[in-house]
Amino acid sequence: QKEVEQNSGPLSVPEGAIASLNCTYSDRGSQSFFWYRQYSGKSPELIMSIYSNGDKEDGRFTAQLNKASQYVSLLIRDSQPSDSATYLCAVGLAWRGSQGNLIFGKGTKLSVKP
């Protein structure tokens, strides 16, 4: 059973702080890693993707990947109340060449307090 694990939260941080969201995955063959943000009652939207070990930064967001530990994280710097949402970790698993699909975690609910 291929799994993606996230703490469901809620994770509460004060405005301006760093929010740290974590995700572990079970399949060592996983090739791609995504963070989606989902506001309540809305559909998921992609905020970051990462494919190689290390850090990837995009504005206030930094994704970190450690394939040896099967761990991916998302840091949100200078958190804003508008960042309050559920963050979904998705892992891409290929079953033939580049053919495959995403497995999503249950998501971590983030609340940023003004």
Add this chain to the structure above:
Amino acid sequence: EAGVAQSPRYKIIEKRQSVAFWCNPISGHATLYWYQQILGQGPKLLIQFQNNGVVDDSQLPKDRFSAERLKGVDSTLKIQPAKLEDSAVYLCASSLGTSGVTDTQYFGPGTRLTVL
């Protein structure tokens, strides 16, 4: 650029009834996905189409769910007969390329189904 369109946005039915959902992907996108998202969980892939062919339907409950993508564009997902546990949001997504692993998937607004 128009996003992924879905209809209806909400549907309430009795158990054992049938229901159909419609999805229009972003123009030119080759791959279309249907996901089921139960409250408090992440999306679960039901079926993946490339153009009008099925590439993965391993998690589709085929005794009650069916889907088609005619002419490689629009798609419909049908449930017949519905069960209480089918209550969920059904999300349609599309991607430009043919890799379900690396391509960015763009999600539609979803259809919230309630089965009574």
